[in-house]
Amino acid sequence: xxxxxxxxxxxxxxxxxxxxxxxxxxxxxxxxxxxxxxxxxxxxxxxxxxxxxxxxxxxxxxxxxxxxxxxxxxxxxxxxxxxxxxxxxxxxxxxxxxxxxxxxxxxxxxxxxxxxxxxxxxxxxxxxxxxxxxxxxxxxxxxxxxxxxxxxxxxxxxxxxxx
Numbered sequence: 001x002x003x004x005x006x007x008x009x010x011x012x013x014x015x016x017x018x019x020x021x022x023x024x025x026x027x028x029x030x031x032x033x034x035x036x037x038x039x040x041x042x043x044x045x046x047x048x049x050x051x052x053x054x055x056x057x058x059x060x061x062x063x064x065x066x067x068x069x070x071x072x073x074x075x076x077x078x079x080x081x082x083x084x085x086x087x088x089x090x091x092x093x094x095x096x097x098x099x100x101x102x103x104x105x106x107x108x109x110x111x112x113x114x115x116x117x118x119x120x121x122x123x124x125x126x127x128x129x130x131x132x133x134x135x136x137x138x139x140x141x142x143x144x145x146x147x148x149x150x151x152x153x154x155x156x157x158x159x160x161x162x163x
Contacts, residue, residue, distance in 0.1 A: 011063040015055050018068055022048055025107060029078050032100055033085055047074055065121045072115035079108030102154030110147035114140065 026044040034040035051071065055064040082104030092098040117140055124132035 009061040069118040072111040075111035079104045099158045106150035113143040
């Protein structure tokens with residue numbers, strides 16, 4: 001109701017969410033993987049600035065699908081780096097007890113799946129809007145639910161292990 005009252009399109013909030021998601025994910029991985037790397041903050045700042053510029057260029061009232069695809073590739077790299085750290089310096093005997101494993105798995109599955117949706121969204125909307133809405137409404141929703149369930153498991157493991 002508030003969006004309609006102020007005539008704000010929902011995609012504006014979607015773009016803000018994508019930017020906030022980038023910042024939150026990056027802060028988590030900064031703390032877990034890149035603790036001593038000042039270059040990492042510059043990389044994140046460049047991604048955030050690039051996303052903002054592209055969003056403004058394409059129109060803030062439109063969802064920045066290309067920017068979301070690029071951010072998904074960035075998240076895939078985060079997930080792979082998390083797995084690499086687990087292989088090089090295992091902190092837990094069992095992966096199922098590792099917070100980093102669950103969080104990395106969450107972002108890896110989320111980013112890999114949604115990257116495909118975002119990359120083909122423009123084509124799908126042009127060819128068959130009904131098919132796009134079916135894919136968005138079912139596949140995207142299921143992947144998002146799985147994403148947050150895995151984050152929840154990771155947070156639960158954090159509480160259990162005390163890290």
